[in-house]
Amino acid sequence: MPQGQVLEFSGLTKRFGAVSAVDGLTARVEPGLVTGFLGPNGAGKTTSLRMLLGLVRPTSGSATIGGRRYSDIDRPLQTVGAALEASSFHPGRSAANHLKAYARAARLPLSRVDEVLGLVGLADVAGRRVGGYSLGMRQRLGLATALIGDPGVLVLDEPSNGLDPEGIRWMRSLLRHLAEEGRTVLISSHLLAEVQQTVDALLIISRGKLVFQGGTEDLADPDEYSTVVDSPDREALSRLLDERGIPFQLLRNGFTIRHIEPLEIGTLAAGAGIVLSHLQSKGASLEDIFLELVSGVRTHASAANPVAAAPTEAETVDAEAPAPAPDPAPSTDLVPVAPAPRSFAPPTAPEPETRRSYAVASTGVIDIVPVDDARAEDTEVPR
Amino acid sequence: MSLVASTRSEYTKQFSTAGWWVLGIVLVVYVGFTAGVLALAFGGVASGKLPGAEGPTPSADGLAGLVYSSASAVGYVFPLLAGTLMVTTEFRHKTLTPTFLATPRRGVVLVGKFAIGILVGLLYGILGSIAAIGAGAGVFAAFGLDTELGSSDTWVLVGRMLLAFALWAVVGIGVGTVVRNQVAAIVIVLAVTLFIEPIVRTIAGVLDGLDQVARWLPSAASDALVGKTIFGAVGAGGADPLVWWLGGLVLLGYAVVLVLIGLATTWRRDID
Numbered sequence: 044m045p046q047g048q049v050l051e052f053s054g055l056t057k058r059f060g061a062v063s064a065v066d067g068l069t070a071r072v073e074p075g076l077v078t079g080f081l082g083p084n085g086a087g088k089t090t091s092l093r094m095l096l097g098l099v100r101p102t103s104g105s106a107t108i109g110g111r112r113y114s115d116i117d118r119p120l121q122t123v124g125a126a127l128e129a130s131s132f133h134p135g136r137s138a139a140n141h142l143k144a145y146a147r148a149a150r151l152p153l154s155r156v157d158e159v160l161g162l163v164g165l166a167d168v169a170g171r172r173v174g175g176y177s178l179g180m181r182q183r184l185g186l187a188t189a190l191i192g193d194p195g196v197l198v199l200d201e202p203s204n205g206l207d208p209e210g211i212r213w214m215r216s217l218l219r220h221l222a223e224e225g226r227t228v229l230i231s232s233h234l235l236a237e238v239q240q241t242v243d244a245l246l247i248i249s250r251g252k253l254v255f256q257g258g259t260e261d262l263a264d265p266d267e268y269s270t271v272v273d274s275p276d277r278e279a280l281s282r283l284l285d286e287r288g289i290p291f292q293l294l295r296n297g298f299t300i301r302h303i304e305p306l307e308i309g310t311l312a313a314g315a316g317i318v319l320s321h322l323q324s325k326g327a328s329l330e331d332i333f334l335e336l337v338s339g340v341r342t343h344a345s346a347a348n349p350v351a352a353a354p355t356e357a358e359t360v361d362a363e364a365p366a367p368a369p370d371p372a373p374s375t376d377l378v379p380v381a382p383a384p385r386s387f388a389p390p391t392a393p394e395p396e397t398r399r400s401y402a403v404a405s406t407g408v409i410d411i412v413p414v415d416d417a418r419a420e421d422t423e424v425p426r
Numbered sequence: 427m428s429l430v431a432s433t434r435s436e437y438t439k440q441f442s443t444a445g446w447w448v449l450g451i452v453l454v455v456y457v458g459f460t461a462g463v464l465a466l467a468f469g470g471v472a473s474g475k476l477p478g479a480e481g482p483t484p485s486a487d488g489l490a491g492l493v494y495s496s497a498s499a500v501g502y503v504f505p506l507l508a509g510t511l512m513v514t515t516e517f518r519h520k521t522l523t524p525t526f527l528a529t530p531r532r533g534v535v536l537v538g539k540f541a542i543g544i545l546v547g548l549l550y551g552i553l554g555s556i557a558a559i560g561a562g563a564g565v566f567a568a569f570g571l572d573t574e575l576g577s578s579d580t581w582v583l584v585g586r587m588l589l590a591f592a593l594w595a596v597v598g599i600g601v602g603t604v605v606r607n608q609v610a611a612i613v614i615v616l617a618v619t620l621f622i623e624p625i626v627r628t629i630a631g632v633l634d635g636l637d638q639v640a641r642w643l644p645s646a647a648s649d650a651l652v653g654k655t656i657f658g659a660v661g662a663g664g665a666d667p668l669v670w671w672l673g674g675l676v677l678l679g680y681a682v683v684l685v686l687i688g689l690a691t692t693w694r695r696d697i698d
Binding site: 089090093096097098099100113114116119120123125127128130131132133134135136137140141143144145147148149150188 | 432434438443444445515519523524528529531696697
């Protein structure tokens with residue numbers, strides 16, 4: 044059984060001219076888990092993976108597999124299997140010959156070619172030229188190329204791209220199975236939803252920097268919840284919420300109010316005599332958290348060097364402006380800057396002042412909220 | 427060990443796509459046609475069977491070699507293209523990614539390509555020789571002239587042509603590592619071999635001074651290596667060509683310089 048290896052990025056940096064594609068990425072990927080490597084397009088995922096695989100030279104820092112750089116691994120394909128894009132094939136070459144070329148380069152028995160073709164479900168079309176393959180078939184061939192050496196580490200860039208729903212399910216169960224065997228599986232994606240059901244752990248990067256590292260269960264904060272409420276008389280309800288200074292978001296399915304229990308909203312509505320048609324508690328959406336992390340609105344302690352923009356900006360504003368900063372954006376979708384959820388607090392993380400709270404709108408605008416303001420109630424950093 | 431693995435991998439890559447035999451067929455047709463026409467013209471004049479022929483009558487002696495050597499004189503562009511394509515297709519179809527993943531030491535990949543490039547060069551050399559000798563000797567026989575197939579000179583010529591073909595394939599690999607864009611590489615190869623070199627060498631035939639430079643051109647060096655070629659006979663009449671072994675070394679020199687430039691630039695670059 045091939046052994047999984049720990050992947051380690053330490054201070055990995057790649058600059059193209061003045062632009063930092065990857066900026067001081069430090070992270071660890073453990074064997075036996077499926078780890079999702081997430082970030083928006085252009086966040087530096089592919090560049091990081093290419094540096095891990097020795098295809099791109101880091102400007103500084105290093106990326107190692109089991110403590111060794113890729114170029115120092117004796118039998119690379121038997122150690123690491125990678126599929127980086129769905130089009131690394133000569134269109135005039137058959138799938139079987141494509142695999143044969145790399146089996147020979149890695150000194151593998153040619154029987155592996157048929158084995159992996161069968162594994163990814165391409166046995167019937169093995170002799171056909173890759174030029175006639177669909178995107179899904181190319182993805183499968185890419186996976187077959189990655190698996191040819193039966194490696195302990197798998198690195199896949201956007202593996203479910205182009206797969207049909209059945210293919211995606213198949214890919215998920217295969218990756219889960221490979222991880223359960225003790226292998227290291229790292230898959231990148233720009234969509235959390237795409238990998239949410241597959242991965243055990245997450246690395247999230249944004250603009251080349253790590254913004255989250257940890258289990259999927261660490262991503263969602265149980266203290267973060269919202270209430271969805273609706274009324275036949277939406278005007279009255281919104282007036283009531285405005286009067287009380289409760290920020291809300293009006294969506295098709297009703298008002299979404301963060302950090303306030305349904306009981307409180309129900310009590311308020313009852314007091315004002317407003318009929319409710321809907322009242323429900325809702326957990327924080329992982330997708331929202333993900334988007335806030337990558338946009339820098341939210342920071343997470345797991346990032347060794349968190350995107351400093353939001354907190355430092357907040358501190359600057361804090362020092363200069365005692366009055367609430369005007370919010371030019373119509374959206375008052377306020378979320379807390381949460382530097383220290385539960386036990387993850389790093390010793391260096393600045394604790395928010397007890398007498399004052401600040402919040403950041405999803406637009407990135409920072410509000411200073413005096414504690415006597417009614418808003419403070421729902422914008423306080425959850426403890 | 428990894429050199430062997432890399433070479434075997436390159437072998438599979440080279441012969442699992444259509445490129446090599448398409449180029450091979452064109453080579454056979456082109457060389458066969460050229461040798462046939464040359465044999466027809468020279469043989470017709472030499473045997474006196476071509477009416478209206480004027481000017482100096484070429485001696486029948488050595489005619490065969492002149493015709494047979496058209497394999498390398500006009501066919502050298504094929505191993506050159508094959509070598510170039512061995513590298514540029516990897517860039518074009520992004521197969522350099524899996525290639526370097528399987529063989530992270532990039533120099534090893536290049537050595538594997540040299541081995542297969544030389545093999546393809548020799549293969550094309552054999553095909554070209556068969557086409558030239560087949561067409562040429564057939565026409566000579568029809569005119570009742572000596573085909574010189576029994577002469578050792580003919581077979582030395584064939585041997586040198588094989589060497590030239592192998593060297594041209596390595597030059598091609600050098601071109602591919604320097605110019606990684608496939609279209610640009612093909613355009614450059616065709617422009618240099620079909621226009622620039624023939625024009626320079628033709629002008630050099632009438633212009634004093636330039637002939638000293640022109641004989642160091644790759645195709646002139648290749649012709650010198652092979653010994654006698656049709657271009658040498660009709661064109662660059664000025665300076666004496668290089669000695670055959672120096673011609674071979676000059677051609678090898680072009681290959682080495684191109685590969686070193688490629689190794690220092692393109693081959694070291696980030697692959698994305």
